[in-house]
Every structure is written in structure tokens, then in C-alpha cells.
Amino acid sequence: MGLARCGKMPRSTLMTDELNQLRREVARLRRDLDHVLRVIGQEEKLPEQPRPPFLLLDAEVISIRHSSDKMPILLKAEEGYACIYLNDNEGRARGLFQVDEAGSARFEIWNKDQEVVVSIGETKDGAGEIFVAAADGKPRAGLKAHELGGIVSAQNSAGQTNVLMLGKDQGGTFVVADGQGRPVAEITTVDGDGVVSIKGKAGYQMAYMGCDENRGVIAVLGKEGEQAAALTSNEKGGMLVFFDPKGEPKATLPK
Secondary structure, eight states: OOHHHHTTOOOHHHHHHHHHHHHHHHHHHHHHHHHHHHTOOOOGGGGGGOOOOOOOOOOOEEEOOOOOOOOOEEEEEEEEEEEEEEEESSSOOEEEEEOTSOOEEEEEEEEETTTEEEEEEETTTTTTEEEEOOOOOOOOEEEEETTTTTEEEEETTTTEEEEEEEEEETEEEEEEEEEOEEEEEEEEETTTEEEEEEETTSSSSEEEEEEEOOEEEEEEEEEEEEEEEEEETTTTEEEEEEETTSSOOEEOOOO
């Protein structure tokens, strides 16, 4: 009987241990609550203490919700890569801001079918570029800076460039292409003078209009680019010149 009584822990000791354990758990819960209040910006409910200089959230993915089933913002980080997704009410990503492994930043806008319709980013040379796509995601227009100057382009549904506009230090150039992307017309500057060039399907120049400080000229060429006729002027007035197959003048009006 005496041995049995010695094997049992006094009831008062058990109650003391349980009470101490509860005190430790309450203290831990208070610390956790204080941390949560700081994170959600409710510091006025805490004793006076300095605001931390920054908030460190050690996680690869952070989601921001406004309800249990709506997550409009998602932050994601991987080695050498970081991005922010902006989602609609259906949970579809509609905007993406990212920095890739090379350190280049890009912002994309996606439509409801998850096609990229706008892309704003950085070229390999460190310049800026903007691309706009149709609803099917095919690029249709672009704006970028190049070492030659600023470039604006427009493409057809097959991805062929139909219009190209280039601005450079020497002047501007405007190029029009056919459905296969072959240039057929060009407006540009040469030594400060304006030039218009028309090309055929074979790529040869078929017509030309230009000027210098003294006169203007309109030229018509053959199917392989050989000169056929020219309308120009001299000190006596307008003049029309006809050329033989070798490109030599053979007749002039007026004579």
C-alpha cells in the first residue's frame, strides 16, 4: 500500500504543471497575435514600439484575396525570376508583370481567352518596345527603339509586315509592303531631298519621283528597272525624255 501511494504524483503538482503549460501557450498566442496585427497594419492595438523598417515575407508564392474564392493578385518568386499576376473575377490571369533571369522587365495584358494582346518590355539592347496583338494573339502592330532610330510597324494576320515607319538622324522612311511582306512603295529622304519609289512584284523599281534644289523629276522604268521615260525641267521649262533599252536618251519633248 505504501509503495502504491509513492508511485502517484500529487494532484497539486499536476495542476501546477498544467497551469504553467497554459501560461506558456497563452504567452505564445499573444506573441503570434502581435505579429499578425503588425502584418495587417493594426499596430495601434499594440504597446508603443517603433515601426519595423520593412516587412519580410519568406515565401515563394503570396496570394492576396478579397474573399474565400477570389484571388485577384498573386506574387511569385523563383531563382532569377519574379512576377505579379493580376486576375479577374473568374480567376483568369489578365495582367502579368515580370522580371526574367536576364533582368529584363515586361508587362503583358491577356484577354479572357488567355492570349497576350499587349506586351510592353525591353529589347536585348536595353531599349523599349510595345507590341499589340489581335484577339487571337497574333501580333498586328509594334513600336520599338532601335540603334537606327524609332520603328513603327503593322502586320497582317499572317504575320507579314505591311507598313514600316523608321525615324533616324538623317530623316524618316515610310515603307508599304504587299501581303507577302515584299516592299512595293517607299517614301524617304536622300541628302535632305524627298524621294518616292514604286516597285513591282519582281522587286525592281518601276517608278521614281524625286527632286534636288534646282528641279524635280518623275521617272518611269522597265520591268527590270531600266529607265524608259522621265519628266523633268530645265531653264526653258518642262521636258519629257524617252530612253532606249540601253538607258540612253533617244527623244526629247519639246525638241
